[in-house]
Amino acid sequence: MRGLRVFFVGGLISYRALFGWMTPMVYIPALIVTPIFQILLFAYIGKAAGAQSDGFYVIGNAIQYASVPCIFVMSQTIADERFFQTLGSILISPAARLPLFLGRALPVILNALFVAAFALFAGGLLLGVTFSGPSWLRLVPVLAMAMFSCTGLGLITGAIGLRIRETAVLGNVLVGGLLIFCGADVPLPALPAWMAQIARVVPLTHAIRAARAVAAGASLRSVDGLLAREGVIGIVYTAAGFGLIRFMEWQSRLYATLERV
Amino acid sequence: MNLKMVGTSGFFIVTSTIQPVIFATIAFYMFRAGGQPGTLLYAALGAGMMGVWSTTLFASGGMIQWQRWQGTLELSVGSPPPMALVYFPFSLANACIGTYALAATLVWGRVFFGVPLRLAHPWLFALALPATVISLGLMGLVLASSFILYRYANAMSNLLEYPVWVASGLIFSTSILPGWTRPISWCLPPYWGVLAIRHAALGGEVWRPVGMVAALGVACLVVSTATFRIFETRARARATLSLT
Numbered sequence: 001m002r003g004l005r006v007f008f009v010g011g012l013i014s015y016r017a018l019f020g021w022m023t024p025m026v027y028i029p030a031l032i033v034t035p036i037f038q039i040l041l042f043a044y045i046g047k048a049a050g051a052q053s054d055g056f057y058v059i060g061n062a063i064q065y066a067s068v069p070c071i072f073v074m075s076q077t078i079a080d081e082r083f084f085q086t087l088g089s090i091l092i093s094p095a096a097r098l099p100l101f102l103g104r105a106l107p108v109i110l111n112a113l114f115v116a117a118f119a120l121f122a123g124g125l126l127l128g129v130t131f132s133g134p135s136w137l138r139l140v141p142v143l144a145m146a147m148f149s150c151t152g153l154g155l156i157t158g159a160i161g162l163r164i165r166e167t168a169v170l171g172n173v174l175v176g177g178l179l180i181f182c183g184a185d186v187p188l189p190a191l192p193a194w195m196a197q198i199a200r201v202v203p204l205t206h207a208i209r210a211a212r213a214v215a216a217g218a219s220l221r222s223v224d225g226l227l228a229r230e231g232v233i234g235i236v237y238t239a240a241g242f243g244l245i246r247f248m249e250w251q252s253r254l255y256a257t258l259e260r261v
Numbered sequence: 262m263n264l265k266m267v268g269t270s271g272f273f274i275v276t277s278t279i280q281p282v283i284f285a286t287i288a289f290y291m292f293r294a295g296g297q298p299g300t301l302l303y304a305a306l307g308a309g310m311m312g313v314w315s316t317t318l319f320a321s322g323g324m325i326q327w328q329r330w331q332g333t334l335e336l337s338v339g340s341p342p343p344m345a346l347v348y349f350p351f352s353l354a355n356a357c358i359g360t361y362a363l364a365a366t367l368v369w370g371r372v373f374f375g376v377p378l379r380l381a382h383p384w385l386f387a388l389a390l391p392a393t394v395i396s397l398g399l400m401g402l403v404l405a406s407s408f409i410l411y412r413y414a415n416a417m418s419n420l421l422e423y424p425v426w427v428a429s430g431l432i433f434s435t436s437i438l439p440g441w442t443r444p445i446s447w448c449l450p451p452y453w454g455v456l457a458i459r460h461a462a463l464g465g466e467v468w469r470p471v472g473m474v475a476a477l478g479v480a481c482l483v484v485s486t487a488t489f490r491i492f493e494t495r496a497r498a499r500a501t502l503s504l505t
Contacts, residue, residue: 029420037423041432045288048433049295169275176283185287190294 003099010095011103018080019073031115032122035065039123042185052187054127059211060184062119063143063204066112067150067178072171073111074154077104078245079161087162088258091249101245102238105151112147113140131215138214145227146207149234150178153203155241162248183208203237206230273358276319281312281362282369288432289374302377305370306462307432310455312362313397314431315422320355321401322418324348325408329503338502344489345482348405349398356398360390385471386461392471393454396478400450402485409492410501431455450477 043057078101081087090100120139124131131139157174161167179185181195182204188196199205207230210223220227252258285308292300325348328334337347370376380386404421411417426432428442429451435443446452457470496502 026416029416034419034423037427041423041427042287042291044427044433044437045291046295047437049288049292049297049300051291051295166272169272172272172275173279176280180283180286186290186294190290 003096006095007099007103007106010100011106014077014081014104015107018077018084031069031111032118035062035068035115035119036122036126038065039119040126043123043127046185055124055129055215056187056212057185058120058123058127058129059215060182060208062116062123063146063208063211064179064182064184065119066116066143066147067153067175067204068171069112069115070108070147070150071154071157071174072168074105074108074151075157075161075167075171077108078155078158079167082162082258091258097246098242101155101242105155105238108154109144109147109151112150113143116143116147132217135215135217138220139211141220142207142211142214142223142227145230145234146204146211149203149207149230149237152234152237152239152241155238156244159241159244159248162245162252178202178204181205200229201233203230203233206233273316273320274361277312277316277358277361278365280315281308281366284308284311284432285366285369286373289370289376301370301374302462303459304432305366305376306363306458307455309363309366310393310429310431310451310458311426312366313356313359313394314425314429314451316359316362317352317356317397317401318404318422318425319418320358321352321405322408324351324355325405332503334502338493338497343486344493345402345406345486348489349402349482352401352405353395353398355401356394359397360394363390380462381464382461382467385467386458389454389457389461389467389471389474392474392478393450393458396450396454396474396481399478399481399485403481403488406485406488406492409489409496425449425451428452429455448477450474450481453477 039058039061042061043054046052046054046057078087081090093100117140120131120143123129153174157167157170160170164170181191181199181202183199184204188199188205191199206226210226210230213223213226214220249258285305288304288308289301292304325334328337338344340347367376367378371378404417408417427438428445429435429449430438430446431451435446435452438446453470453473457467457474459465460467460470
């Protein structure tokens with residue numbers, strides 16, 4: 001019961017405390033308008049290159065842009081506690097670490113889900129790409145799985161943020177890397193073999209493929225293999241992120257570097 | 262001084278080198294996938310210009326905000342020279358850092374994608390590039406002046422990055438955009454800048470876009486001189502100059 005309270009209430013309080021600055025004046029430009037223009041940019045490059053349909057770029061970029069809240073917000077959720085000098089108070093508490101850190105991921109996943117869904121809707125509307133009602137229903141679990149696996153990557157960057165200062169730089173590089181590798185704009189067969197191999201083990205790749213199939217009318221059952229792979233990637237990244245946080249916590253106790261900013 | 266500060270910032274090194282290389286890579290693969298590998302230099306120049314714009318935008322937005330945080334904004338505002346003159350070298354330095362982007366995408370394209378670097382008009386390219394950089398710096402000055410009043414400079418920068426990339430047709434021709442966006446493109450220095458650079462590199466008329474980019478640069482200078490004065494007066498009247 002205490003674990004559940006730490007997971008839900010702790011996660012919510014932490015999100016509200018750390019992101020109180022995210023007013024509509026910040027949220028709308030960064031997480032509502034920008035993903036729509038990212039979709040437009042790549043859709044028009046695609047038109048100029050004669051590469052793929054508009055729907056391909058709407059789905060790929062709407063899901064890929066959600067990596068911004070997943071990676072940046074998740075890493076700030078941890079790194080900012082250090083910046084505000086509250087990390088010590090959290091780590092000294094007897095609360096179990098698993099619900100403590102995973103609870104912080106839940107609001108991030110929900111926020112990213114909203115960002116992706118809105119970008120899908122608005123980008124589709126602008127480019128004349130429509131999704132049927134049943135397609136939307138099938139897209140929700142696919143998007144949720146994508147956000148879960150990407151938040152695992154955010155947990156890793158958050159852990160690294162306990163050691164380095166430039167988490168924004170790291171986040172930008174990772175988001176850019178995902179843009180190349182996850183198949184949002186370049187189909188995997190068009191990438192060199194070694195890049196396609198990397199693409200198969202990064203978050204979002206399988207979910208984007210599943211989302212494209214589902215939007216085209218495929219059933220969830222027909223993409224369960226892709227979703228399972230995305231889920232496994234999410235579990236591996238989350239476990240790695242959690243392990244890295246515990247390691248950094250141990251290191252910071254050892255070298256008294258917990259609140260060094 | 263600003264050149265040194267921005268040049269050693271990890272964020273700006275990423276924005277001006279790694280991010281354009283990422284966009285260039287995606288564009289190269291997209292053009293290849295579409296069966297148009299001959300347009301790779303076109304893509305490299307466009308991705309480079311995207312980096313020039315991003316660096317100018319974020320650094321121009323940031324310079325007022327950083328001075329606020331460091332408590333030096335009041336000193337700059339209180340100094341005898343006009344604000345536009347104080348911040349013009351800052352903005353120009355930001356745009357100069359942006360040229361790293363162009364260099365990065367051209368080198369990246371040459372080394373990893375075999376993009377030929379034969380320029381159709383090398384001397385005109387040497388003219389078009391600084392004209393574009395200076396004009397973008399002056400456009401950054403207009404943006405910076407508005408950030409005196411606006412406390413969410415970073416959010417505003419986020420808002421303007423992609424729309425200007427799209428409206429300027431940095432990596433595709435604006436002829437494929439809806440017709441109503443055409444006048445917006447004409448008002449943007451990056452539109453004429455990329456046209457001048459592209460024509461100098463690949464062939465085409467260079468003087469007209471260079472003339473337009475210079476004219477828009479002068480217009481930005483005039484506008485920024487006025488806006489700096491107006492916004493400074495308002496910020497003093499409302500006591501919001503050091504608002505963080």
